[in-house]
Amino acid sequence: MSYDKNNIFAKILRGEIPCKKVFENDYVLAFHDINPQKKVHVLVIPKGEYKDLDDFNIKASEKEIVELNKAVTHVADLMGAKDRGYRALTNIGSDGGQEVPHLHFHIFGGEKVGKMVS
Numbered sequence: 001m002s003y004d005k006n007n008i009f010a011k012i013l014r015g016e017i018p019c020k021k022v023f024e025n026d027y028v029l030a031f032h033d034i035n036p037q038k039k040v041h042v043l044v045i046p047k048g049e050y051k052d053l054d055d056f057n058i059k060a061s062e063k064e065i066v067e068l069n070k071a072v073t074h075v076a077d078l079m080g081a082k083d084r085g086y087r088a089l090t091n092i093g094s095d096g097g098q099e100v101p102h103l104h105f106h107i108f109g110g111e112k113v114g115k116m117v118s
């Protein structure tokens with residue numbers, strides 16, 4: 001399946017719908033999840049059109065890969081979650097439970113995150 005340009009995060013990136021921005025640079029955007037599961041629940045997404053982590057790892061440039069990884073750490077730090085620990089998670093595809101088909105890392109923290117898989 002190819003990238004769906006009408007997914008909700010693509011619309012956020014185009015400024016068609018709002019988000020509560022936490023961080024942005026040339027490569028990534030980070031914003032609060034609309035339905036937070038923990039005290040800290042932020043999404044970090046690449047600006048490029050990648051539907052999931054596999055698509056990203058196959059097609060993205062080295063620079064994009066480095067910048068997305070660095071942004072996860074930076075955003076966790078900005079949210080005050082880095083020192084106490086946090087969970088960075090990305091869902092891939094149907095069995096992975098991915099709902100929005102644009103790569104995103106969830107950052108959960110600010111409290112004990114709990115069981116890894118339910």
Ligand code: AMP
Pocket residue numbers: 008019032033034035036043090091097098099100101
């Ligand atoms: P996933 O199941 O990994 O694809 O996660 C998608 C996440 O996107 C969920 O945690 C949703 O709450 C979140 N989400 C959906 N729409 C929005 C939106 N407009 N702004 C922020 N987060 C959103």
